[in-house]
Amino acid sequence: MEQFLNKLLEKNRAKCQFGSVADYIPGLDKADRNHLGLCIMKTDGTVQRVGDYDVKFTIQSVSKPLTLMLAILDNGVDHVFSKVGMEPTGDAFNSIKKLETHDTHKPFNPMINAGAIATTALIKGRDAQDKFRRVLEFFRKICENDTLEIDEDIYRGEKETGNKNRAMGYFMKGEGYIDGDVEDALDVYFKQCSILVTAEDLARVALFLARGGVLSNGERVVSEYVAxxxxxxxxxxxxxxxxxxxxxxxxxxxxxxxxGGICSVVPGRMGIGIYGPSLDKKGNSIGGYSLLKDLSKELSLSIF
Known part of the structure; x- marks a missing residue:
């Protein structure tokens, strides 16, 4: 199996030259665009790791399903989705367009920046520091990795250049979708995106979801419905x-x-974590996407 995975990985590493690393947040441009790593964790306990699976990178938007689950634990499903929708936008992840033009002005879903900021704003805590402490503890629990920390340089870069996210936050505050302090919500959001992970960490998140919200020790953290x-x-x-x-x-x-991360869930079977910082025009790992296409075909992974 390892030989098969290595062959697929090296085939798709060649695709990395056709993308580029993100550079709009200071620090992300330091990534090596030729890096490509894969970790697969199966529900039977089998683990396969190939390529640059142990290179640390910031989790960025892969954080969004985790903060969604924590917000639901804190507030319940109905309240969370009174503040954020469930529909795809068809727009770029950082677009502000539909916030203003849609009738409700409600962020469309928790996987785009606007919706993720609204979701993060729902996480409970005494202040921004306490809220992020809870976020980090939750991430460490799901990743089963107590050493997770943020990249301080990336966090500062996120905060310094996050004016579009700031605009979304204040717009949503004005429309009633953020109840607390906007700057507190943004600070937690910038920090959650700056948490350092590896492809192996993302595979463990995916495995957690593949098990329906259960850790490797059998502990249920979220209900099957939330997962x-x-x-x-x-x-x-x-x-x-x-x-x-x-x-x-x-x-x-x-x-x-x-x-450059991708977290992929094959329900009941496996979790897949990928790192490949060379991105396509939509912001997805170009080598990682291609690798997943090959894996899906060769291992019959599609749920459809």
Whole structure:
């Protein structure tokens, strides 16, 4: 199996030259665009790791399904979805357009920046510091990795350049979709995106969802229904405005981030974590996407 995976990985590493690393957040441009790593964790305990699976990178938007689950634990499903919708936008992940032009002005889903900011704003805590402490503890629990920390340089870069996110936050505050302090919500959001992970960490998140919300020690953290919500939104919205094509070509619940990560869930079977910082025009790992297409075809992974 390892030889097979290595062959697929090296085939798809060549695709990385056709993308580029994100550079709109200071620090992300330091990534090596030729990096490509894969970790597969099966529900029977089998683990396979190839390529640059142990390179650390910031989780970015792959954080969004996790904060969604924590917000639901804190507030319940109905309240969360009174503040954020469930529909794909067809727009770029950082677009502000539909916030203003749609009748309700409600963010469309928790997997785009506007919806993720509204979701993060729902996480409970005394202040921004306490809220992020809870976020980090939750991420460490799901990743089963107590060493997770943020990249301080990336966090500062996120905060310094996050004016579009700031505009979305204040717009949603004005429309009643953010109840607390906007700057507190943004600070937690910038920090959650700056948490350092590896492809192996993302595989463990995916395995957690593949098990329906259960850790490797058997502990249930979220209900099957909450895990199902996260997986469903990953299918419909998780790969930005390329989610429909991805569902057709790969066919598994997945969430990407501009740090190069992809977290892919094969329900009941396995979790897949990928790192490949060379991105396509929609912000998805170009080598990782291609690798997942090959894996889906060769291993019959599609849920459809």
């Amino acid at each position: 199902k919500i996260a997986k469903t939104l990953m299918v419909t919205c998780g790969m930005y405005d390329g989610s429909g094509e991805f569902a057709l070509m790969v066919g598994v619940p997945s969430k990407s981030g501009v740090g």
